[in-house]
Amino acid sequence: MKPFSKINLRSQLHNLFKSLDFVSRNFLTEHKSEKNKGDFQAYLNIYQQLGLAWEYLGLQCRHGDGYKEIQDGKSACKICGKIKGVKDTYYFLPRLGHKIIGKRINPNSKKIFRNRKEALLLEDTINFHGACVNIDVHNMYKSRLFKSEINIADERSVSLTERGIKCSIDQHTVRINLKRNLKKIKRLPCSGFAWELRRETLRKFPVLFDFDQRGRLLGVMILR
Numbered sequence: 001m002k003p004f005s006k007i008n009l010r011s012q013l014h015n016l017f018k019s020l021d022f023v024s025r026n027f028l029t030e031h032k033s034e035k036n037k038g039d040f041q042a043y044l045n046i047y048q049q050l051g052l053a054w055e056y057l058g059l060q061c062r063h064g065d066g067y068k069e070i071q072d073g074k075s076a077c078k079i080c081g082k083i084k085g086v087k088d089t090y091y092f093l094p095r096l097g098h099k100i101i102g103k104r105i106n107p108n109s110k111k112i113f114r115n116r117k118e119a120l121l122l123e124d125t126i127n128f129h130g131a132c133v134n135i136d137v138h139n140m141y142k143s144r145l146f147k148s149e150i151n152i153a154d155e156r157s158v159s160l161t162e163r164g165i166k167c168s169i170d171q172h173t174v175r176i177n178l179k180r181n182l183k184k185i186k187r188l189p190c191s192g193f194a195w196e197l198r199r200e201t202l203r204k205f206p207v208l209f210d211f212d213q214r215g216r217l218l219g220v221m222i223l224r
């Protein structure tokens, strides 16, 4: 569905508010509820479904006409009536073109939090046309490992999983995990710098290093 223009959106919302008022005024007053409980519940459901339509329509609103003061010092959008500062439950995304969800968040405190829950700033996953992107951002926190307490460093970690291959990026590393059946690997996996490995071992790795003339690493390609 194409997004509504501001004028169109305003009239859609105006009609919706009229419907909400109509249901509320005529079917949801107290004396009506006493007469027929079944009908009352049906109208209540309609009211809630209209409320959901309001929420979806409101996602298209850029709140371009500003806010008006309502009760308790709160402000509501002049077009869609949403309360300023209240987070939306859903996202509104264009089907074609660039899609944006959220803003970039980084660790934002030097404090060591008591646990991961308190330190967590964002943990979110999207499955985008079959590829999975996960973001995990947290401040520093205490954790227990083998009965001793350790500090887990603050981190912003992003990973992409495609065809069973996972590429993770954080402040210090870029890591690629290939799809391997770990149950078949009897010993613990090893790791080492390229210059530490035996030539025969290295020959089996289909890895190409990109570097410039000053010998600086530009990239790594793994052939599948």
Ligand SMILES: [Zn+2]
Residues within 6 Å of the ligand: 061, 062, 063, 064, 077, 078, 079, 080, 081, 082
């Ligand atoms: Zn609005």
